[in-house]
Amino acid sequence: MAENERKPVRQRKASGDTGIESLDLGILPGLLGYNIRLAQMAIWRDFQRSVSNGDLRPGLFSLLVLASHNPGVAQIQLARQLAIDKASVVALIDRLERVGLITRRRSPVDRRRQGIYLTAEGNKRLRALKREMALHEKRFIDRMSQAEYETLLTLLKRLQD
Amino acid sequence: MAENERKPVRQRKASGDTGIESLDLGILPGLLGYNIRLAQMAIWRDFQRSVSNGDLRPGLFSLLVLASHNPGVAQIQLARQLAIDKASVVALIDRLERVGLITRRRSPVDRRRQGIYLTAEGNKRLRALKREMALHEKRFIDRMSQAEYETLLTLLKRLQD
DNA sequence: TATTGTTATACTCTATAACTATA
């Protein structure tokens, strides 16, 4: 737009030709969704760097916590809580079972159900993960006061349906 | 764990056998990352319902805004801004070009570059999208006071690297 | 030599559909 016809007659520089200047982000910085997305990506990157050597997704951590606090939980309950399909849970559980962190045990009460349990190894691993997780969270919480932190959690919860 | 050996001797009920009761979420509700993720998912669902009939990802919206505010922007700049690989940008641009919202124009200044421009149709479409986007955002902003909203944006930005 | 855009390829996460065994 700026290159051929009218060369330097614009207030805003055409960004396409230099590669150095930063972009005009327009309305994006004022959008809630955009800022939440960037914040989540920053947290996600730090999580990968600092928790479990990067070989654990946040969803798997959540799953371990849920299994830990709800021994014998059914996979379909995990699916509902994590807002994913029950078929997707199977793959996650397969993976955690293959590395020995959880086990399936058929429920004698309702034999359709495979109760999910943390193994001893899984419990040990989860304790270590929680320690790494706490340090990870601290790096972000330290960027604000206690009051701000509480406000942030409150407002985030208010956004959740 | 609760089913076979010691039956109803636990304070917390075994969740695996009823399917009705809600899960114990453990430490998750106190985690920043967990709450940001849930908030983002809620916003994402509303975005899909209410913006562009669900056929537009947030990333594509951002890309349109960036192209609109930075005519002639290079694809590699978009890649850096969106924190994705330049190869991934190609597919996004291909899609937007196929539906006639943007065009590529080889830069005469640096002939390696394909400047990205919104078409007239793209501009028209973006204006409509911005209106839908404002209503979408409003549904969440309305859940808090103006002061809370400003605090939230401030704190979210502080989390971003 | 380095950079921009491109293609080919593969991987991850998830959904959908169909199936089984139980209820």
Next chain:
DNA sequence: TATAGTTATAGAGTATAACAATA
């Protein structure tokens, strides 16, 4: 009939690697 789990398959989104054109 309905539900829990499973399998097979497919789609979206992304990354990596190799390449052509250009700087």
